[in-house]
Amino acid sequence: MNDSRDNPVGTASQEALQHAETALWRMCSFFDAPIADLDAAIAADPGWMLPHVMRASFLLTLTEPSLLADARAALEQADLLAANAPERERAHWAAASRCASGDWHGACAAWEQILLDHPRDLYALQWAHLFDFYRGDARNLRGRVARVLPEWPADDPLRPYLLGMHAFGLEECGHYAQAEAVGREAASGDAKVPWATHAVAHVMEMQGRYAEGQAWLRGQRPRWAEGNGFAGHLWWHLALFHLEAMDLDGALQLHDAHQGSAHAVLTLQRLDGAALLWRLRLLGADVGARWADLAQGWDLTPRDAGHSAFNDAHALMALVGTGDAAAAQALLAAVQRRAERGSESNAAMAREVGLPLMRALLAFDAGDAATAIALLAPLRDTAHRFGGSHAQRDLIDLTLLAACSLPGGQRALGCALLNERVMARGETPQVDHWRRQLGLAARA
Numbered sequence: 091m092n093d094s095r096d097n098p099v100g101t102a103s104q105e106a107l108q109h110a111e112t113a114l115w116r117m118c119s120f121f122d123a124p125i126a127d128l129d130a131a132i133a134a135d136p137g138w139m140l141p142h143v144m145r146a147s148f149l150l151t152l153t154e155p156s157l158l159a160d161a162r163a164a165l166e167q168a169d170l171l172a173a174n175a176p177e178r179e180r181a182h183w184a185a186a187s188r189c190a191s192g193d194w195h196g197a198c199a200a201w202e203q204i205l206l207d208h209p210r211d212l213y214a215l216q217w218a219h220l221f222d223f224y225r226g227d228a229r230n231l232r233g234r235v236a237r238v239l240p241e242w243p244a245d246d247p248l249r250p251y252l253l254g255m256h257a258f259g260l261e262e263c264g265h266y267a268q269a270e271a272v273g274r275e276a277a278s279g280d281a282k283v284p285w286a287t288h289a290v291a292h293v294m295e296m297q298g299r300y301a302e303g304q305a306w307l308r309g310q311r312p313r314w315a316e317g318n319g320f321a322g323h324l325w326w327h328l329a330l331f332h333l334e335a336m337d338l339d340g341a342l343q344l345h346d347a348h349q350g351s352a353h354a355v356l357t358l359q360r361l362d363g364a365a366l367l368w369r370l371r372l373l374g375a376d377v378g379a380r381w382a383d384l385a386q387g388w389d390l391t392p393r394d395a396g397h398s399a400f401n402d403a404h405a406l407m408a409l410v411g412t413g414d415a416a417a418a419q420a421l422l423a424a425v426q427r428r429a430e431r432g433s434e435s436n437a438a439m440a441r442e443v444g445l446p447l448m449r450a451l452l453a454f455d456a457g458d459a460a461t462a463i464a465l466l467a468p469l470r471d472t473a474h475r476f477g478g479s480h481a482q483r484d485l486i487d488l489t490l491l492a493a494c495s496l497p498g499g500q501r502a503l504g505c506a507l508l509n510e511r512v513m514a515r516g517e518t519p520q521v522d523h524w525r526r527q528l529g530l531a532a533r534a
């Protein structure tokens with residue numbers, strides 16, 4: 091049997107396939123987790139390998155160390171069913187296994203191989219796209235989608251999700267006009283595509299269009315705000331638009347309503363809270379007890395350090411924010427130990443970006459502007475290697491601007507960074523703020 095995109099599947103059960111299709115839609119749209127649908131697919135056809143691999147791959151995309159054991163158990167279950175599975179499903183098992191072993195680059199290469207044979211395999215594309223994001227691979231965020239997009243019929247009901255991915259890849263490659271057009275197209279139909287809404291918000295963020303950005307996200311709210319696992323990140327983007335307007339109270343209100351321990355379940359959600367509070371701190375806001383609240387329920391111990399260099403850097407921000415210097419140093423040491431001995435993708439990501447960034451954040455917190463600047467300035471050219479988006483990694487530039495503004499900072503570097511920022515974003519209230527912090531004359 092084939093699915094509706096002509097991919098061979100190892101089940102003869104229409105019921106099982108339908109549950110898997112629903113699970114796939116949930117993974118692409120972020121409306122509820124797909125686990126119950128996958129359990130239903132397994133119940134409908136206990137001999138089908140793919141739902142077990144889907145379960146593993148989905149859990150891996152959450153970058154949560156505590157879910158690794160579940161992912162590996164699902165892969166073991168899948169392996170027991172491999173003898174009767176089509177080659178494509180065994181290839182998915184191999185890709186997910188590489189991912190589970192920490193070889194994120196190898197996993198993406200394996201998903202790409204599946205896409206060469208099955209360009210409408212949305213499983214492979216969805217998971218590779220997310221790991222392109224986690225690896226900061228802008229070229230493939232755009233290119234991997236572009237290599238299959240012409241193979242999709244215009245009326246495929248899941249095509250808007252592909253367009254959403256394409257829009258985000260275009261944005262991360264700096265093709266803002268095309269990204270906005272494709273994102274708006276994907277977000278305008280009947281399908282709810284939060285990833286497309288998000289791509290357009292990224293364009294507006296990179297171009298300093300803070301008023302438009304607020305209006306866009308608020309206008310799109312029916313498409314992302316309720317019952318969606320990605321909503322926290324879009325609230326974060328909305329808060330960034332408030333920060334660009336120097337509306338710190340507005341950003342704090344969004345944090346209180348949508349971030350923090352009451353709203354975050356996963357590290358992926360908590361790290362947005364940490365990034366927002368860090369930016370608020372850089373801009374001079376008093377965030378009060380919010381750091382302590384954010385840390386509630388977040389495992390900030392060094393136990394799982396090294397699984398994601400990006401997540402570790404944000405965990406360090408939370409520890410610095412709560413004033414727990416000893417725990418921050420312990421986390422740094424644990425990440426360093428794993429990075430030195432490990433061969434996983436994240437060992438290199440930590441060595442190249444994560445560790446110097448963590449040391450820079452600690453230096454900045456201690457008021458050591460010279461050390462913070464010496465560590466942060468070179469990271470501007472390499473930080474994409476530890477994943478995330480340009481908007482997320484802008485935290486590095488903002489911390490550098492703040493360090494340049496400190497006593498012992500570098501006004502000339504700060505001025506140059508601000509010039510670069512104005513050329514990309516235009517004049518914004520936040521640009522004015524940094525100009526004042528650097529002691530530069532206001533622009534007419």
Ligand SMILES: [Fe+2]
Nearest residue numbers: 288323479481
């Ligand atoms: Fe984003």
